[in-house]
Amino acid sequence: MRTLAVARGVAWRTLHNVFHNPSLLVPSLVFPLFFFTAFAGGLSRVGDIPGFDYPPGYTAFQFVFVLLQSAAFGGVFTGFGIARDFESGFARRLLLAAPNRTGIVLGYASAALVRWLVTAAFLTVVAVAAGMNVGGSGVDLVGLYTLAVILNLAAVLWAAGVAMRLRTMQAGPVMQFPVFLVLFFAPVYVPLTLLQGWIHTVALVNPVTRVLESGRGFLAGTPTEVAVAFGAAVALAAAFSLWALRGLRKAEAAG
Amino acid sequence: MTGFADQVYVLGRRSVLRTLRQPANVAAPLLFPMLLLAVNSGGLKAETKLPGFPTDSFVAFALAVPFIQGALFATMNAGTDLARDIQTGFLDRLSLTPMRGIAVLAGQLGGAVVLGLVQAAVYLGVGLAVGVRPASGVLGVLVLFVFALFVTLAFGALGAFAALRTGSGEAVQSLFPAFFVFLFISSMNIPRNLIEQTWFRDLATANPVSYLLECVRSLIITGWDAEALALGFGITGAITIASLSLSTWALRVRMARS
Numbered sequence: 440m441r442t443l444a445v446a447r448g449v450a451w452r453t454l455h456n457v458f459h460n461p462s463l464l465v466p467s468l469v470f471p472l473f474f475f476t477a478f479a480g481g482l483s484r485v486g487d488i489p490g491f492d493y494p495p496g497y498t499a500f501q502f503v504f505v506l507l508q509s510a511a512f513g514g515v516f517t518g519f520g521i522a523r524d525f526e527s528g529f530a531r532r533l534l535l536a537a538p539n540r541t542g543i544v545l546g547y548a549s550a551a552l553v554r555w556l557v558t559a560a561f562l563t564v565v566a567v568a569a570g571m572n573v574g575g576s577g578v579d580l581v582g583l584y585t586l587a588v589i590l591n592l593a594a595v596l597w598a599a600g601v602a603m604r605l606r607t608m609q610a611g612p613v614m615q616f617p618v619f620l621v622l623f624f625a626p627v628y629v630p631l632t633l634l635q636g637w638i639h640t641v642a643l644v645n646p647v648t649r650v651l652e653s654g655r656g657f658l659a660g661t662p663t664e665v666a667v668a669f670g671a672a673v674a675l676a677a678a679f680s681l682w683a684l685r686g687l688r689k690a691e692a693a694g
Numbered sequence: 695m696t697g698f699a700d701q702v703y704v705l706g707r708r709s710v711l712r713t714l715r716q717p718a719n720v721a722a723p724l725l726f727p728m729l730l731l732a733v734n735s736g737g738l739k740a741e742t743k744l745p746g747f748p749t750d751s752f753v754a755f756a757l758a759v760p761f762i763q764g765a766l767f768a769t770m771n772a773g774t775d776l777a778r779d780i781q782t783g784f785l786d787r788l789s790l791t792p793m794r795g796i797a798v799l800a801g802q803l804g805g806a807v808v809l810g811l812v813q814a815a816v817y818l819g820v821g822l823a824v825g826v827r828p829a830s831g832v833l834g835v836l837v838l839f840v841f842a843l844f845v846t847l848a849f850g851a852l853g854a855f856a857a858l859r860t861g862s863g864e865a866v867q868s869l870f871p872a873f874f875v876f877l878f879i880s881s882m883n884i885p886r887n888l889i890e891q892t893w894f895r896d897l898a899t900a901n902p903v904s905y906l907l908e909c910v911r912s913l914i915i916t917g918w919d920a921e922a923l924a925l926g927f928g929i930t931g932a933i934t935i936a937s938l939s940l941s942t943w944a945l946r947v948r949m950a951r952s
Contacts, residue, residue, distance in 0.1 A: 477878040638736030
């Protein structure tokens with residue numbers, strides 16, 4: 440009960456800050472939309488490349504990437520807030536006041552999820568209004584959004600671990616850069632089969648590739664690699680939950 | 695220190711040294727564009743199979759992007775450093791010396807241009823290392839450096855204008871996403887004639903950044919394209935004149951206030 444009470448308090452405060460501060464809210468809504476516009480609008484001709492076979496079309500193909508990207512960056516942006524809390528001294532007071540400190544991590548993670556759900560709803564409405572084709576059933580779509588939720592959780596736990604270790608806003612690039620790399624070293628613009636050279640090799644071993652390919656399968660109504668994708672996403676979330684909890688212990692030890 | 699040239703030299707040297715002492719400000723303009731080049735040239739290589747694509751090397755096509763992206767970083771560096779000079783009172787103290795105000799601007803921009811040229815050399819070196827051979831030859835490479843100089847000057851002066859008007863490094867930094875939008879809504883990843891969506895093609899056509907990219911691209915993959923060069927240099931010249939005029943005016947206002 441104590442854990443949940445702490446989590447609820449931290450989540451409420453984080454969300455209150457985000458939704459009452461346009462400079463925090465607007466970028467997380469606008470950037471995914473901007474990437475969706477730039478990729479789906481500007482590169483739609485890529486769908487004509489010989490060998491490109493994705494029945495719902497290039498807009499849907501890019502939608503899945505941008506949805507997963509927004510989930511990951513929703514987690515990272517929440518990590519920025521954690522770092523800000525440490526820098527301002529709020530987090531130290533929080534550590535003193537919280538009867539169960541694991542609830543702090545849970546609270547930040549819950550806030551990241553709610554924040555991303557708003558972004559996802561906005562992005563989905565825009566994509567559907569722009570004429571995106573959806574081949575999957577309701578169950579398939581639940582699969583797609585569940586994958587994104589797990590990715591959001593993994594990203595916020597990664598960012599929380601960094602923020603709690605470094606405890607400064609200057610840790611922003613450390614949180615952001617690896618996430619950017621792992622996302623863009625997946626098949627962003629074309630399916631895995633059309634990638635060539637070193638990027639194909641990197642994409643093959645990149646766990647996000649499985650999540651992305653499976654997500655695209657869900658949206659097309661032809662689920663593929665479902666077990667591998669969920670396994671990869673859950674493994675990432677589990678590994679980063681340990682990372683975040685150890686970060687919490689380091690923050691406690693630092694006082 | 696008597697002459698205007700000496701004043702510019704000292705402040706330009708200070709600008710370069712200050713940037714070199716902040717590794718993040720040196721690394722980001724070099725690494726981030728190269729990373730984006732690697733990701734895009736790997737991921738979009740299949741695009742060269744589209745009928746009408748101007749080259750069979752996507753790296754050659756995409757090499758234009760770092761040149762423009764590097765100039766955007768110059769905007770940030772020049773603007774943020776000048777804003778810091780305002781915030782710390784350095785500009786106020788300078789105004790008490792015989793130093794001419796315009797030397798501050800020229801020195802700051804001179805430093806940004808030097809770093810812009812270093813960035814251009816690195817981008818070109820990476821391109822050559824991965825097999826890109828500029829179709830316009832050695833003379834074209836020289837023109838490319840002249841273009842890089844003007845683009846850095848144009849965007850650097852925009853950053854300086856923002857810094858002088860706002861006096862805030864954060865305000866200058868907030869310009870970065872706006873510039874990034876201009877970069878992405880352009881012919882950055884695909885030639886304009888191959889953009890399928892009419893609305894996106896219209897936006898890219900109206901976006902001056904498309905012509906800056908196409909100017910660099912023409913030297914690398916086409917050879918000598920008078921129209922692309924005229925548009926690229928013409929637009930860069932117009933932005934340079936406008937941004938230098940605005941920043942000179944803003945400097946006068948700022949110095950009068952202090």
